[in-house]
Amino acid sequence: MEIPYNVELREDTGLYNSKLGIWLFLASEIMLFGGLFSAYILLRTGAPVWPPIGEHGSIIHLLKDTIPHATFNTVILILSSVTMVMAWVSLKQKDLNKYKLYLGTTIVCAIIFLVVKYFEYSHKIHEGFVPAHDTYMALYFTLTGLHGLHIIGGIIVLAYLWGPGISMWNSEPERFTNRIEVAGLYWHFVDLVWIFLFPILYLLN
Amino acid sequence: MSNKDIAHHITHYRNVFVYLLIGTAVTVAASYLEFNVKDSIAGAVFVGLTIATIKGYLVAANFMHLNSEKKMIYWILMLTIFFLVLLLSIPLLWDLNNLAYN
Amino acid sequence: MSDSHHEESFWRKYIFSTDHKIIGLQYGITALIFLFFGFSLMMVMRWQLAYPDTAVPIVGGLVKWLADLNGFASDGNLPADLYNVFGAMHGTIMIFLGVVPIIVGAFGNYLVPLQIGAPDMAFPKLNMASYWVYFVGGVIMLISFFLPGGAANSGWTSYPPLSDIATTGQTYWLIGMVFLITSSLLGSMNIIVTIVQLRAEGMTWMRLPFFVWSQLVTSFLLVLAFPPLEAAGIFQLMDRVFGTSFFLPSGLVIGGEALKVSGGGSPLLWQHLFWFLAHPEVYVLILPGMGILAEVIANNTRKPIWGYKSLVYSATFLGFMSFLVWAHHMFLTGMGQGMSVFFQTTTMIISVPSVIILTCFMLSLWGGSIRFTTPMLFALGWMPMFGIGGLTGLPLGLSTPDIHLHDTYYVIGHFHYVVAPGTIFAIFAGIYYWFPKMTGKMLNETLGKIHFYFSFIFMNGIFWPMLIQGLAGVSRRLSDGGASYAHAQEFLHWNVVMSYSAWLLAIAQIPFIYNLIKTLLADKDSNPDPNPWNATTVEWTDTTSPPLGHGNFEKAPVVHRGPYEYSVPGESTDFTPQTQN
Numbered sequence: 001m002e003i004p005y006n007v008e009l010r011e012d013t014g015l016y017n018s019k020l021g022i023w024l025f026l027a028s029e030i031m032l033f034g035g036l037f038s039a040y041i042l043l044r045t046g047a048p049v050w051p052p053i054g055e056h057g058s059i060i061h062l063l064k065d066t067i068p069h070a071t072f073n074t075v076i077l078i079l080s081s082v083t084m085v086m087a088w089v090s091l092k093q094k095d096l097n098k099y100k101l102y103l104g105t106t107i108v109c110a111i112i113f114l115v116v117k118y119f120e121y122s123h124k125i126h127e128g129f130v131p132a133h134d135t136y137m138a139l140y141f142t143l144t145g146l147h148g149l150h151i152i153g154g155i156i157v158l159a160y161l162w163g164p165g166i167s168m169w170n171s172e173p174e175r176f177t178n179r180i181e182v183a184g185l186y187w188h189f190v191d192l193v194w195i196f197l198f199p200i201l202y203l204l205n
Numbered sequence: 206m207s208n209k210d211i212a213h214h215i216t217h218y219r220n221v222f223v224y225l226l227i228g229t230a231v232t233v234a235a236s237y238l239e240f241n242v243k244d245s246i247a248g249a250v251f252v253g254l255t256i257a258t259i260k261g262y263l264v265a266a267n268f269m270h271l272n273s274e275k276k277m278i279y280w281i282l283m284l285t286i287f288f289l290v291l292l293l294s295i296p297l298l299w300d301l302n303n304l305a306y307n
Numbered sequence: 308m309s310d311s312h313h314e315e316s317f318w319r320k321y322i323f324s325t326d327h328k329i330i331g332l333q334y335g336i337t338a339l340i341f342l343f344f345g346f347s348l349m350m351v352m353r354w355q356l357a358y359p360d361t362a363v364p365i366v367g368g369l370v371k372w373l374a375d376l377n378g379f380a381s382d383g384n385l386p387a388d389l390y391n392v393f394g395a396m397h398g399t400i401m402i403f404l405g406v407v408p409i410i411v412g413a414f415g416n417y418l419v420p421l422q423i424g425a426p427d428m429a430f431p432k433l434n435m436a437s438y439w440v441y442f443v444g445g446v447i448m449l450i451s452f453f454l455p456g457g458a459a460n461s462g463w464t465s466y467p468p469l470s471d472i473a474t475t476g477q478t479y480w481l482i483g484m485v486f487l488i489t490s491s492l493l494g495s496m497n498i499i500v501t502i503v504q505l506r507a508e509g510m511t512w513m514r515l516p517f518f519v520w521s522q523l524v525t526s527f528l529l530v531l532a533f534p535p536l537e538a539a540g541i542f543q544l545m546d547r548v549f550g551t552s553f554f555l556p557s558g559l560v561i562g563g564e565a566l567k568v569s570g571g572g573s574p575l576l577w578q579h580l581f582w583f584l585a586h587p588e589v590y591v592l593i594l595p596g597m598g599i600l601a602e603v604i605a606n607n608t609r610k611p612i613w614g615y616k617s618l619v620y621s622a623t624f625l626g627f628m629s630f631l632v633w634a635h636h637m638f639l640t641g642m643g644q645g646m647s648v649f650f651q652t653t654t655m656i657i658s659v660p661s662v663i664i665l666t667c668f669m670l671s672l673w674g675g676s677i678r679f680t681t682p683m684l685f686a687l688g689w690m691p692m693f694g695i696g697g698l699t700g701l702p703l704g705l706s707t708p709d710i711h712l713h714d715t716y717y718v719i720g721h722f723h724y725v726v727a728p729g730t731i732f733a734i735f736a737g738i739y740y741w742f743p744k745m746t747g748k749m750l751n752e753t754l755g756k757i758h759f760y761f762s763f764i765f766m767n768g769i770f771w772p773m774l775i776q777g778l779a780g781v782s783r784r785l786s787d788g789g790a791s792y793a794h795a796q797e798f799l800h801w802n803v804v805m806s807y808s809a810w811l812l813a814i815a816q817i818p819f820i821y822n823l824i825k826t827l828l829a830d831k832d833s834n835p836d837p838n839p840w841n842a843t844t845v846e847w848t849d850t851t852s853p854p855l856g857h858g859n860f861e862k863a864p865v866v867h868r869g870p871y872e873y874s875v876p877g878e879s880t881d882f883t884p885q886t887q888n
Contacts, residue, residue, distance in 0.1 A: 001426035001858035005504050014275040017429045017504050023278050024496040027285040028530045034289040035538030035580055039553065042296040042576055054569050067233065074229050078264075082222045085268045086215070093211055132550035135571040142545050142553075188268045195260045199253040203236035204246065277503065288531050288630055295579045298634070298646055 007174045022182045026189050029150075033193055036143050040200065043135045051136035051205060056128040059136060060205055066120055070202045073116050074194065080109035081191040084184045091177040096169060099180075103162045106187070110155050117148055140201055147197060150190050157183055221267045228260040323439075325431035326856060330438050331417030332745070337438075338409035341445060345400035348393040350809055355385040356788035357806035377457035390786035391460040392476070396448070398463030399480065402592065403487050404445050406730050410595035411491075411529070412441065414737055415498055415522045417745070421846035421854060422516050424507025424864035424886075429500040437494040444486030451479035462784065464581060467554035467574045471546045472561060478547050481540045488533045488540075495526035502526075507845070509866035513619070514885065516844050516870040517612065520619050521598025524626040525591050532587035532630065539580035546572075553577075575640060582633040590629045592726055593693075594622060596733025597664055600686045603736045604668055606842045607683035608675025609881050611871035614667040621660035621667075628657040638706045639713045647706040654704035661697055665690065676874075676881075680840075681755030685736035688763045689728065696725030699774060714784075717777020720770050728766045735759075735819070740840070746827065747835030747852040754822040761815035768808025772801035841882045844870050848884035 004010075005017050013020070044050050051059045083105040090098035124130075124137070131141040161183060168176040235252050266272045271282075324330060351370060354363045362383030363370050370389070374381035379388045416434065420427055428434045451458040456474025459465065470477050502523050506515070542553040550568060554577045557570030605612040612618065634642065634650040669690060677683065699721040702708035712718060735758070743749045776798045781789040788802045789795030838847040846854070849864045864886045872883040 001860070001863065003425075003427060003429065003431070003505070010504050013277050013503060015277060015504065017500050020277065020503060021430060021496055021500045023281055024499055024530055025492075027281055028492050028496075028534050030285050030289055031292065031531050032534035032538055034292045035535035035583075036541075038293050038295050038535075039538065039542060039576055039580070041293065042573060043553070043571065045296055046573060047571055052569070052571055067236075071229065071233050075226065078222065078225045078229070081264060081268050082218055085218055089211060089215060089218075093208075130549075131545060132552070132569060134569045135552055138545060138549075138551035138553055138569075138572075141549075142541060142551070146541065185269055188264050191268075192261050192264050195264065196254075196257050199232055199236070199257050203232065204250050204253050284527075285531060291630060292535055292583060295583075298579075298642075 007172070007178060016178055018178060018182045019185075022185050026185065029189060029193075033146075036146065037196070037200070040139050040143070043139065047135065052134040054134040054137075056133060059124070059129050059134075059140075062124060062127060062129065063202060063205065066123070067202055069116055069120055070198055073113050074198050076109045076113050076116075077191045077194050080106045080113075081188050083109065084187045088177065088180045088184050091169075091173075091180055094173075096166075100162060100166075103158060103180075107155055107158050107162065110151055110158070114148065114151060114155075117144065143197055143201065147190070147193055150193075154183075154187055154190055158187070217267065221263050224263055225260055228256055228263070232256045232260075323435060325427075325435045327416045327420050327428045327431065327434060328745075328854060328856075328859075330434050331413050331415075333438050334408050334412030334416060334441070335414075337442060337445065338405050338413060341400050342405035342409070345397050345405055346813065348397045348400070350813060351385055352390060352393050352397065353802075353806035353809045355390055355786060357803045359787045359790050360384050373452065373457075376453060376455075378455050379457070385786075387786040388460065389457060391784070392452070392457040394784060395459045395462050395465075395480075396452070399448065399459065401726075402463065402588070403484070404441075404448065406592055406726065406734070407491065407588075408441055409734055410599075410730065410737075411498070411522070411525060411591070412438065412494060414518075414595060414599065414734075414741075415525075416494070418741065418846060419498055419501055419519055419522055420505065421850065421859055422519050422844055423502060423505060423510055424845050424849070424860065424866065425501060425505035426858040426860070426863075428497050429505055430497050433493055434497055437490045437497065440486050440493065441490035444483045444490060447479055447483035447486060451476040451483070454479065464585070465543070465577075466581075467543065467546070467577050468556075468559060468561075470543060470577075471554055472566075478544065481544045481547070484540050485537065488537045491529050491533055495529035498522055498526040499530070507864045507866055510845075510885075511866075513616070514866055514869050516598075517601035517615065517618050517622075518595075518598035520622055521594045521601075524622050525594045528587040528591050528594075528626055528629060532584045532591075535580045536584035539577055542580075543577065575637075578637050578640065579634070582636045583630075586633040586636065587626075587629040589722070589725070590625060592730050594625070596689075596730045596737075597622070597668075599733045599737040599740070600668060600689060602842075602844065603682045603686045603740050604671050605871040605873060606740070606840050607678045607680055607686070608671055609678070609873045610671070610675050611869070611873060612667065613670040613673070614663075615869070615871065617663055618667050621663040625657065625660040625664075628653065628660070632657055632704075635704050635706075635709075638709045651704060651706045655701075658697065658701065658704070665693060665697070680739075681750070681752055681759060682736040682740040684756065684759045685732045685739070688759065689732040689736070692724055692728030692732065692763075692766070696721060696723075696729055699724060711780070712777060714782055715777035716773040716781045716783055719783050720773030720777055723770045723773065727770065728763070732762075735762075742826070743835075743839050744837075744846060744852050744854070747831045748826050748829060749839060750826050751822050754818040758815060758819040758822070761818075762812060765808045765812035765815055769805050769812065772805050776801055841880070843872055843882050843884050845885055849886055 003017070005015075007016060009016055051063070083102045087099050087102035087106060090096075090102055121141075129137050131138045161179060165179075168179070232253060235256065236249065271278075321329060351363055351366060363385060367383030370385055371381045371383045374386055374389050377389065377392070379386045381389070385393070416428065448458070454475050456476055458476040459473070459480035461470035461473050461477060465477065465480065502515075502519060542551075545551040546553050546555060552568045552570050552572035554574050555566065555568050555570060555572045556574065559566045559568070559570065601612050601618065631653040632650060634646060635654045638647055638650075668686075699717070703712055703718060703721055739750055739755055776789070776795070779794065779798045781792070781795045781798060789799060835852045837850065837852045840847065842848070845864050845866070850860050855861065866885050867888050868883065868885055870885055872885070874881045875883045
């Protein structure tokens with residue numbers, strides 16, 4: 001027997017299986033980042049000065065210098081969210097080439113994001129602002145680092161769906177379209193987290 | 206989804222994209238303004254988080270199709286948000302902690 | 308007979324299977340091995356507690372070998388450092404590698420699709436991945452025993468600052484936990500989607516066996532409660548590997564020297580994040596067991612379970628409330644009155660649904676035609692044990708008596724009553740009950756009864772004295788069992804009683820292990836009875852024993868009635884299957 005409701009919607013819930021699955025996964029991710037943000041609030045409100053002053057002084061000046069980079073990254077990620085949803089729309093329109101173009105753009109945006117991140121990290125580390133320097137740096141690296149790992153994971157999945165995984169379009173196009181929708185939900189969530197990380201880490205100091 | 210529906214969706218996504226860009230610009234600009242009330246940065250935090258929430262809502266409602274999602278998903282999210290708020294209120298509990306020693 | 312399926316290789320069929328039944332068995336076997344291992348650790352600890360600093364008999368050589376490997380001095384005795392390792396790992400292994408994988412991974416995976424009439428879980432490949440991630444997590448935990456400094460030794464609760472500066476084993480513990488949490492998340496998502504989306508036609512929410520409800524609530528707890536611990540684990544890994552100070556306060560002095568870290572962190576942050584998971588975790592431990600017992604009790608009293616709706620609402624309310632009580636583990640951290648009043652109130656409230664569930668089970672016995680089969684004996688034995696566990700929790704949940712009882716043996720006695728006779732009796736009931744479904748053979752009843760009676764006696768022999776010692780103020784986690792404390796002297800003899808009870812409990816498992824092996828090796832009937840217990844639920848009535856591979860059912864079941872229609876007036880038999888018109 002085949003497993004039902006991979007494509008067709010179950011009547012009483014109106015959902016297909018992987019959509020429910022991904023939202024449950026996102027619920028757990030909300031709690032994960034919630035735990036991280038909760039720690040941020042706690043450590044920040046308990047600190048006499050924020051960002052704290054450590055061996056190399058305060059990160060605040062270096063941080064202000066990187067606001068343009070982080071803003072650029074925010075825009076890039078939002079763009080990637082748009083191209084992601086457009087990739088799904090392209091499949092709904094049965095246009096495989098447009099799908100590849102939009103999904104490819106999404107992946108490229110994600111890589112650009114990581115490259116900018118790399119430069120941000122190395123600049124800070126070079127100046128001695130490593131995670132051990134103070135609790136702000138610890139939070140900065142941990143929160144953006146974990147977010148970055150989610151981006152890498154997303155790139156791997158999207159690359160698969162752009163490349164070898166695309167063969168499902170020929171055999172089960174609707175199921176494949178659902179996969180893109182579900183991958184998109186994950187991707188938008190990653191964007192959403194960054195939308196909160198950006199002001200909290202870079203702007204509110 | 207009919208072609209007309211799809212065209213409508215595409216215009217919509219483009220509009221949301223523009224709103225998000227505006228929101229980003231506002232957030233950054235606002236961070237340079239002084240919202241400080243009595244030496245506390247509560248004002249700046251409030252403004253920053255409000256704009257972030259609006260942007261987040263735009264992404265969730267439009268790109269993630271939450272505007273037209275099924276009840277079951279709403280229930281799961283409501284439950285999650287409830288516990289998220291609980292989790293975020295742990296630092297608040299610390300304050301209640303200290304109040305006891307007045 | 309035409310075979311439309313290609314012949315699967317041994318690896319695809321038994322090792323990397325995507326069939327929920329095989330995966331369930333994989334979880335079950337692995338988890339039982341871990342349970343045995345965790346139990347063995349405790350048996351060695353109990354020698355040290357009964358006869359401190361004397362060489363452990365039989366395995367003394369092994370203990371010395373391990374101690375040497377870890378860099379601890381030993382001449383066959385269990386040194387304090389290794390005692391701490393065993394203690395931390397006993398808790399970790401029993402909870403995360405033993406009980407949860409067996410009740411959710413084994414029972415949940417195996418039975419949920421069958422009971423709801425589905426061909427498999429919603430995501431079979433994800434299911435396979437969950438098992439292997441669990442396996443890897445377990446291997447990492449086991450490897451850590453062989454490191455210099457030994458495995459984790461800061462308690463299963465891993466409180467910083469101690470855990471932050473502990474030996475390498477703690478880092479392995481954290482990495483292992485990341486794997487285990489991932490496995491758990493993937494598995495619980497699978498269960499929820501399966502229950503919501505794959506119920507057979509006619510299987511409405513209120514016709515679900517209570518076992519399925521218990522798995523649903525448990526899975527929600529796992530999805531929502533585990534991630535904050537994962538966050539905390541990441542923070543602790545950052546502290547240990549990258550030198551951050553998430554949990555290290557400023558001005559920390561260790562061994563006379565100020566610690567060279569940035570400071571500014573908070574040890575209480577760990578406690579909050581840890582207990583945010585760990586309290587719902589205890590309901591994860593007990594709820595599926597309650598689910599198993601509902602099935603066993605209804606079947607062996609030949610009448611519907613009393614208060615089905617109450618059970619469902621109580622389980623759901625319990626799951627929800629479990630998120631609101633966590634700081635009752637932290638009453639002694641210096642919290643103010645506001646917090647302690649809030650948490651003791653929610654804790655008192657949460658005892659209500661547990662009592663309702665226990666009461667429903669007890670009331671189910673009234674007027675029943677009780678069959679004293681082995682599963683039923685475990686179910687009956689469970690009731691007073693869980694009662695004691697629950698009642699002893701009350702003074703702990705109230706902040707004032709907790710001042711006296713926190714971190715004493717009373718706590719250990721309380722929680723072991725709920726998890727040892729609590730979850731383990733439910734697990735045994737489930738194994739004896741569903742063994743014929745999984746294998747087509749019945750376990751021997753006489754051996755089962757011996758297993759039950761001696762387990763019941765010795766469980767009490769171990770855990771009741773803990774309550775006595777705890778009330779007297781004997782602290783937990785003391786490697787000499789309290790011998791160096793004046794206030795404990797009068798109660799030290801209980802250590803010997805408890806230790807012998809533990810060793811005799813181990814011996815009492817021999818009939819069970821022998822029963823399993825003997826029955827598994829015995830020849831199967833050519834046509835085994837698919838429903839030897841005359842049960843009503845779909846897994847018994849609509850498929851063979853063991854169930855058909857690749858889809859479980861010849862044709863999709865259609866459900867017409869509730870799950871516990873036993874002794875329906877006017878029917879010719881005393882059980883009416885769910886799928887009967």
